[in-house]
Amino acid sequence: MSGEREIEVGYLARVEGEGAMYLKLDGDEVLDLEFRIFEPPRFFEAFLQGRRFSEAPDITARICGICPIAYQTSACNAMEVAAGARLVGGLRDLRRLIYCGEWIESHALHVFFLHAPDFLGYESAIAMAGEHPDRVATGLRLKKVGNGIMTLLGGREIHPINVRVGGFYRVPTRADLLALVPDLEWALEAAIETVDWVSSLPFPDFERDYEFVSLSHPDEYPIHEGRIVSNRGLDIGVDEWEEHFEESHVAWSNALHARRQPGGTAYHVGPMARYSLNFEKLTPRAGAAALAAGLEETCRNPFRSIVVRAVEIAFACEEALRLIDGYSMPDSPFIHAEPRSTVGHGASEAPRGLLYHRYTIDGEGLITDAHIVPPTSQNQLSIEDDLRAYVPGRAGLPDDRLQWELEQAIRCYDPCISCATHFLDLTVERQ
Amino acid sequence: MSAHRPKLAVWKFASCDGCQLTLLDVEDHLLDIAATVEIAYFPEATRGQVEGPYDLSLVEGSITTAHDAERIQMVRESSKTLVTIGACATAGGIQALRNWSNVDGFIEVVYAHPEYISTLSTSTPIAEHVPVDFELRGCPISKHQLLEVLEAFLHGRNPNVPGHSVCVECKLRGTACIMVSKGIPCMGPITQAGCGAICPAYDRGCYGCFGPSQSPNVDSLAHWWRGLGVSDLDLVHALRTFNGYAPEFRQASEAYER
């Protein structure tokens, strides 16, 4: 097929919000490409100004109902660092454990409900349930196990109420946590089986040489804290983020685009980056499942991120079991952490990648300045580059097929909840 | 149940997606729901779309742009029953904090090129734009209440979604009042029930995510809070979160700000 055509995806819905895609082709050549995010702006950074530092976890949680723990954790980290406090022992375990819950829930949602239907040719998991009832049932149950952890530790699964700067309002007893074990044991086996299943899906032959960026921790697979590293030699503290990254605002999008500095290049955050940078820190069964499923220690095919997510579900289950096993109830549900006249930086690994917060706090403990960089902003350039590279070999596809494949390429990033590309209102214009 | 399955649509305006995720979080009933209603439009879950009109529309999010103010009219026209879900849709949400500020100033804080952003100066609940058949509160909504509303809709009965205070739920679950027994400031007495009184059970004062209860006496509670050592600034903050623009909270916070 040759000649110019425009592919316009009018409502790419949510990518940490609502988005759209516009593509102009001339034969194999991409003339123009915009991945637009037009989610109405909600101005969190602005109205955080003047609020008390202790309110940041609850307020920022409302940025995203899909990964509130990520927001709460990054905000708590920033405030605790600013106050010179550090969670240790049982409190640290609980912070990591509730995050495992979010990973399990969010990844199960993505793997079974948002991504797998693409590979199998269904419009939704509900449609898929007809011929694959067991898969959908497994997905639902895995999601529920993740939600169960969040509900026990957080009070509820969406916008948990029990997370605060310095720890928690109330901590569970050992017996409370032990009640989670049977479900987690089931979930671990189910996740390993899922790794095997998703690795058999048909993947396009597509790899790119990304700069992967994620947290890294000397002893553990990164979830809730660590240094920021990349496969191009970056190794910085979270407080150095602004020296190495930059956000720019483009006309077509309500989300800011983040780039590496210097150079202004794209980079990639999320499960594939975490996995490739931290493979050796995976828990034993998760790591073995990855290898058995034919993943190498580095994965550069974004479509295979579904396998990486399955591996991370297995990891999160194994890690949760380990944390519960070693848990002893802390004496106090929180530690004292009251930042004054200081700046705090915090980061954590949201299910879909690095989430960075920075706050300036005044002498009264009020926030005077806030800066939040969600994973999808950071992946935007990478997504656009993927699309540019993906189209040429497939320009011959009929419009509807091409559209679906491009949606799928975007969904690989799990941009918040991939509903993004479920909301396509495609118009193709041939010239 | 009749052979005709009612058509369900789920719409999103300015929001965090948490309330529509709640529909996917009813894991034990999701497939039953899908069997009982036709999920005709729900981009978060399916790329398929069925034309309206829809028997039941769930609307998440608040109105913050001129485009959305038009879009909600279209949603209303294509919906027989329209139920708003969550604090954004029922009270303007956290983003309604802009309603007390200068939005241009807000844009400059977040965006380098304010001229690229088009937005209204307010975030308003859906009911300020179109008639709404039922408002389901919460930030986020409770999945039990969502299921209850769906069930009630299917059978044509009134949903059991009472407008009384969170205190009732504290008592039903046997939590000893933390404001009385620990002196922790709690918004439960002026907040609508629905969550199951989670916060007090976790040693935390309710922070009002279900919005004002049926006849909230904010002044009396504020007076007691001051006695517990809460400053007027913190009182204003407490009232101005996810439901800050709900009339009863708004009027009180504006009075205390003076």
Add this chain to the structure above:
Amino acid sequence: MSGRVVDRADFGSLFDALIRRGHTVIGPALRDGSIVYQELHGVDDLPIGWGDDQSPGSYRLVPRQDGALFGYAVGQHSWKQFLYPPHTTLFEVARIDGALHFTASDEVEKSFAFLGVRACELAAIAIQDRVFPGDRTYQGRRGRLVNIAVNCMVAGGTCFCVSMETGPRCTSGYDLVLTEVLGPDRHEFVFEPGSDVGEEILSELPGRPASDSDLGRVDQIVESTASSMGRAMDTSGIKELLYANLEHPRWDEVAARCLACTNCTLVCPTCFCSTTEDTAGLDGTVATRSRRWDSCFTMDFSTLHGHPVRESTRSRYRQWMTHKLASWYDQFGTSGCVGCGRCITWCPVGIDITEEVAAIRASGATR
């Protein structure tokens, strides 16, 4: 058989005797900074060595030096949650080929032993016996109940049982009553039976027969408690007083403070109002009707033709107080208030029923 004195060291044998009889023992325990009623498995589950400090809108635990088992007044919980549970299924109904098949709820018939019931609480149970003669759940549980009462050794800061003539001495409605006696070198319990079952249980406890001096000590303890009531209410002609003052300005004054949060009614051991809820699942084949605690302080409570009869907080507070202290007499031949003080302590803004009555009495019409 009359009284018997059991040493602190042998107190556990009471649990043994109750559990042996197949009872679930319910009693006071420490939970989350307050004393609540829940299932107990042994003496160590009691709030040993704890007391409380209560005032309008405030409750704080305070440690005692004497290791007393019952050294506190009543807390937020009352026994009604066990006899008249917050949620009850009334019936299930299946729709089969259009026809309806109703099945009465099959709530497990619990066999409770209440340990630590105070005089005001015995009075409250006696009142609910009159309210619920026709209630299956209540009567099913009530019929199997064993009541082990306690004569209070301290009065709480909001107690006024003396005014309501319900305490502090337990006079009826118990199977066994105990008085905790603490001295420099003694920690004993004087038990007195109130029924055949009580006698039977008592005969299984180790100890010695109570002497006149033991019983005298009991009198002293009860008298000292009676003389240290935290509150008082003048109840003379109270029904007429309130009926004559339905339009008293004090109702507006209290409405300015009242949160209409329902706490006073839900903690009250005699309040009994409930509402119903219906469900029929998603598929609508089996429906359930259930009942849950409700309160005259909610708007929905009085809804008629889509509008509450009692829209103002003033009218709701008035309904509650006049029901408790006036119309209850007409309905059940007794006061609806036993003077336990819960509504005062657990009102989040400390509204005090005794103070409200006094205010109306001070300036109200007399008839």
Add this chain to the structure above:
Amino acid sequence: MTAQLTPPGPAAVPEAMLPRPFRVLSKTHETDDTVTLELASDDAAPLEFSPGQFTMLYCFGIGEVPISISGDPHHPATLTHTVRAVGAVTEAIARLQAGDYVGIRGPYGSGWPVDRAQGRDLVLVGGGIGLAPLRPAVLDVLRRREEFGSVSLVYGARTPADLLYADELHSWRSRFDFQVEVTVDRSEGGWLGDVGVVTGLLPRVDHDPAGTVAMLCGPEIMMKVVATQLVNRGVTGSDIYLSLERNMKCAIGLCGHCQFGPDFVCWAGPVLPFERVEARLRVPEL
């Protein structure tokens, strides 16, 4: 020392909240929003009742509401209800078809003191749906008409189309021993009768005030005005009866919702003498 209280054992208490299944035999549309249903239980056991009593009518999965019995007390094998659709449950009732099932508990409450009017004059005043609970009293009285003095019915509705039991009203009106006065708030469709409130018709009623028993059912405000007017005409407060309405969940004095001062409307009422409630009716929001 006192003996332990001995409450009745569990077996002694019946399940008072358990309805009996009743089948809809027929449905008549009275007005746009009001239907009359005839019902019978499958075991054909009659539901004996006194005029003025009500049942709790349960609609599958939707809820249960108090509804007065509007049928003939001398034919208890058929249970008759006239229901105006105003909300979830009553709308569901109005949608029922012959053959559908509902649940019934009752009958409950005090009835009209029909026998008290023996040998005396009887004035019945109904407004809107309020005629439904008066109908059993009318049917009872007409069946033994000779036991009473003058008998009259004053009935008001919003419009002519809102009049219940139109045919029956017509036949009642044609009797010489029964004075029937009907009025509407708004005249429509060639209505030639009276227009205005029921109180306007009272002076027309032929009765001896001192020897009259009156039975009133309708909106509370209407009953209050009519009762006061009757008292002014010389009827004693203890001879005027009102059927009161309050929210009800149980109808057996357990749920607390229907309290009106000291009375539980569900068992002391719904029919109460004016004398007893007069002062209370003057207190707003009681």
